[in-house]
């Protein structure tokens with residue numbers, strides 16, 4: 001699978017977090033079921049936005065791209081997105097792009113203008129397939145541009161002629177740099193081969209980026225990707241969250257006081273194609289749901305799974321109610337990755353496992369709890385059942401609170417609870433006194 005990756009010119013925001021989580025979940029699920037998945041996701045390290053930032057900050061494009069690539073992987077690691085098998089950089093594929101553009105010029109579907117090389121979209125008979133609109137209606141909606149040499153406003157730049165103080169490469173059709181839509185064609189065909197299975201990205205890439213990628217490949221006689229899938233956007237009110245709109249929360253900001261697993265669960269609870277509202281209340285909801293899963297892991301002493309590791313179903317034992325759960329969850333996930341339904345079934349099983357244990361059916365309860373853990377692991381969600389390391393100060397506050405409660409000094413107990421919360425603990429009242437967890 002080929003996942004259109006980021007342009008590395010700023011810190012990743014929670015919209016990026018969502019799209020990487022969605023495709024990480026897909027990859028994990030395919031792997032769990034026994035497929036061998038090759039996951040390729042590119043890094044765009046030459047682009048107007050990078051050039052502008054480098055100029056504004058008086059440093060090189062390479063410097064900008066390197067800094068934000070490091071931030072990208074730091075954020076992805078923090079939310080448990082497994083590293084791609086291949087993470088190609090656009091600047092390492094310029095010679096392949098030049099070859100591709102030369103072939104498009106030779107076959108007459110590309111043409112030269114005074115500022116570069118353009119692709120003539122009307123030369124691809126089914127242009128508009130991904131957009132779901134015929135060429136005429138796309139053309140009617142297109143912005144009319146100043147450059148009169150373009151044969152249609154929909155035609156797009158394959159190559160931009162060199163400008164002073166911009167990165168440039170030598171090419172037979174003039175020195176310059178590639179347009180954005182060619183890199184993924186060159187990289188996916190080289191790394192995955194023609195007719196690869198799945199090409200994905202955010203819904204905002206469907207048109208024109210993916211349409212234009214496909215047009216180039218099809219014009220050269222390739223099948224290209226056999227399936228396409230696009231994830232919905234993270235919404236702020238009725239606007240999508242985007243770096244270019246300046247309305248974003250960075251991943252680093254989110255993770256200051258949100259468990260990264262809660263964000264994954266929030267993503268899992270909405271269908272990948274739907275818009276996702278990320279608000280303090282939807283995050284708090286996800287955190288409460290996560291606490292229920294962790295509670296199950298504590299009661300049944302379940303081992304921690306997932307993290308960077310991709311799990312396989314064959315590593316687990318499936319029997320009885322656990323096997324039924326697996327089949328039910330698989331039926332949902334194999335139907336266009338219906339994670340909300342799958343997660344709802346997992347939560348029903350959490351309730352059922354507790355109920356079975358309460359009535360003394362320990363075998364049944366343990367089997368079901370193990371299946372819940374394995375299926376959460378399949379989706380990249382680690383459950384934390386083991387006790388946290390409690391430092392001396394926190395342990396002292398817990399003891400003091402239990403004493404305060406024993407002498408019915410509720411004001412003191414509340415104050416001590418607040419102190420524990422301010423240290424990052426979640427505080428619960430258990431039968432044997434105060435329970436704290438991270």
Ligand SMILES: [Zn+2]
Pocket residue numbers: 004005184209213
């Ligand atoms: Zn792409």
